Amino acid sequence: MHDELTQVDIDKMKEELQHRIQVLRPQLIEEVKAARSFGDLSENFEYKAAKREKNRNDSRIRYLQNMIKTAVVIDGTSQEEGIALFDKVTFLVEDDGTQETIQLVTTLRQDALKGLISKESPVGKALLGHKVGDRVKIQVSDTFAYYVQIQQVEKTGEDPDLPISTF
Numbered sequence: 001m002h003d004e005l006t007q008v009d010i011d012k013m014k015e016e017l018q019h020r021i022q023v024l025r026p027q028l029i030e031e032v033k034a035a036r037s038f039g040d041l042s043e044n045f046e047y048k049a050a051k052r053e054k055n056r057n058d059s060r061i062r063y064l065q066n067m068i069k070t071a072v073v074i075d076g077t078s079q080e081e082g083i084a085l086f087d088k089v090t091f092l093v094e095d096d097g098t099q100e101t102i103q104l105v106t107t108l109r110q111d112a113l114k115g116l117i118s119k120e121s122p123v124g125k126a127l128l129g130h131k132v133g134d135r136v137k138i139q140v141s142d143t144f145a146y147y148v149q150i151q152q153v154e155k156t157g158e159d160p161d162l163p164i165s166t167f
Contacts, residue, residue: 003067004119006076006085009108010068012164017064020057028054060166067108074106076158082129083153085119089127090152091136100148103156104128108164116162 032054035047076085083089083104090101102117104127110118118124126138132150139145 003071003107004074005067005071005106005108006158007073008076008158008160009106009164010071010073013064013068013108016164017061017068020061020064024057025054025061028057082131083127083150084129084155086156086158088154088156089150090154091127091148091150094135094147094149099151101152105162109162110165 028050031050032047035044035050038044038046041047074085085104085106088101088103090099092099100115102115102123104119104124105116107118107120110116110121119128122140123138126136127148127150130136130150132153134150136148136150137145138148
């Protein structure tokens with residue numbers, strides 16, 4: 001499966017990848033060498049911590065390289081009709097009467113705590129293409145679904161300042 005990402009996503013990943021390879025990797029290698037010189041490696045916490053950070057960086061480098069290599073570049077511009085990528089959507093959850101506002105983003109920029117919801121999530125998939133006033137069924141699993149009513153759609157377009165997810 002390929003991730004659908006915008007050119008801005010790809011550029012941000014390339015920028016992070018370059019930083020991790022050219023700046024972080026040499027620093028972390030030096031930290032491992034310095035910690036190794038402290039003596040007995042079996043009881044050397046500094047060595048283990050430095051090695052762990054180096055491995056995390058290497059893992060992130062591999063992840064970014066794979067994402068860049070396999071990504072399908074999509075257009076990040078909003079469409080006139082219906083909910084599209086990067087639109088802010090306000091809806092009413094019928095079950096409990098709460099109102100929520102989210103923004104649909106690519107999987108690389110999702111952050112549910114900030115209201116950034118992936119277009120690949122159950123909510124994102126269900127809302128795409130609908131309009132203000134539509135009643136939409138959100139199918140969360142085989143046994144659970146709920147309905148929302150779309151109250152407002154704001155065509156915001158892609159925000160290049162939205163960060164990509166890290167781990």
